[in-house]
Amino acid sequence: DVKVTQSSRYLVKRTGEKVFLECVQDMDHENMFWYRQDPGLGLRLIYFSYDVKMKEKGDIPEGYSVSREKKERFSLILESASTNQTSMYLCASSAPPSRQGRTGELFFGEGSRLTVL
């Protein structure tokens, strides 16, 4: 089974703090993603990565950055947390279509619920 592990289930931070959310997958997947999920807004893509050192902006990258130094690890960074970044953050991974046979299936971690005070 694919396992995507997020380092923290619950975090409480103060406005202006730097926040790191870590995600590790154990299936050698090339693709990794960070989403946030908010009531009424659904899942929105923040950043994704196709390979080590590669990153691409999603739909809502403002206020976030990412790091992918190793294939299995994808980190989301909030340089200066703000209250509007209070949300559930979901990491996901997927294999490329040619290797997986099925295209684009995402496997999610358990989520990190961040509260910024």
Added chain:
Amino acid sequence: QKEVEQNSGPLSVPEGAIASLNCTYSDRGSQSFFWYRQYSGKSPELIMSIYSNGDKEDGRFTAQLNKASQYVSLLIRDSQPSDSATYLCAVKDSGYSTLTFGKGTMLLVSP
């Protein structure tokens, strides 16, 4: 802007009934379609994927795809209270590995 639309619900059905969940999408180039189930406070889990027109059955679940109408649906037969969750429709286009998600339909199955 690619869009995936779902009725937010809640959709209420009695135990044992068929639940029908619907989804429309805007990008005609979309190639792969997924249904995820999300229990309250949990992360989404994949329950069905479909890639070609027609029906695909897996146990009590049937996914239906009509690319000409840009429509995908999920039928849940013999609904159980444990099926009560939010169901997310997700669509992948031909060029990228990213998925666009609908906002989800809440399903409530009453005993």
